[in-house]
Amino acid sequence: MDESFTAEVLGYADTPAGQPLPPEAEHAVDALLTALERGDVRAAERDATGRWTAVTWVKRGILLGFRVGRVVDMSLGGHHGEPRFTFFDKHVYPPRGLTLDDGVRIVPGGSSVRRGVYLAPGVVCMPPMYVNVGAWIGAGTMVDSHALVGSCAQIGERVHLSAAAQIGGVLEPVNASPVVIEDDALVGGNCGVYEGTIVRERAVLAAGVVLTRGTPVYDLVNERVIRGTADVPLEIPAGAVVVPGARRVAAGWGAEQGLSLQTPVIVKYRDERTDLATTLEGWLR
Secondary structure, three states, X not given: OOHHHHHHHHHHHOOOOOOOOOHHHHHHHHHHHHHHHXXXXXXXXXXXXXXXXXXXXXXXXXXXXXXXXXXEXXXXXXXXXXXXXXXXXXXXXXXXXXXXXXXXXXXXXXXXXXXXXXXXXXXXXXXXXXXXXOOEEOOOOEEOOOOEEOOOOEXXXXXXXXXXXXXXOOOOOOOOOOOEEOXXXXXXXXXXXXXXXXXXXOOEEOOOOEEOOOOOEEEOOOOEEEOOOOOOOOEEOOOEEEEEEEXXXXXXXXXXXXXXXXXXXXXXXXXXXXXXXXXXXXXXX
């Protein structure tokens, strides 16, 4: 998008709370959501060094949509004996419209993709799953049953988000980077990836791994502990194979009770054997 459009969105977003917004603000939000759906803009970008940063004006534009939106009835059914599925939401954020020309496969069964989401050709959505506004999902990725892709999350190409995987989203603060899952990563069932965590390309998260900014990850291969900070998100290295682990409580009453704390552990880096275990993914797509 050109600089004039960026300035227009920011101008409306800077309108003081409680002050009415002009009709043109809704038109600007609609144009932004359309640009997000086309992939012309993204809520986060990667620079030449591999660093991910939030695109703040895009996130402010999404938040502007909630200001200009009014709650409407989006319910389905209820005619000629059909069951009624009741939904009420801001009118600017209905489910995204898709056609066969988009090249996206959405299997019947209760999935939903919100307005303002980019889905590349070849994406597969298994029911029921949900993708929130501002998210970006690359070509050939599978979003499996009961998986959630949160607002502004960035999912690469040929990723598998397994059943019940939870990819956290973030709109505020606007400068906070969303969760990023890079190309060819595998996120196992019941995993949770939150608070701006970055999972680099070809990494594998085994079922049940939970990652947050404050989670220490023990790298057995390189004999180090990987941590995020208040300013830098947790980052899983490229090709790392991460499994749920535990570390004992070293002192005090917890140690006396023999307690342990959950912690992810990198047990190896991806090799031919790991690749063989994920070969089935291509057939599923």
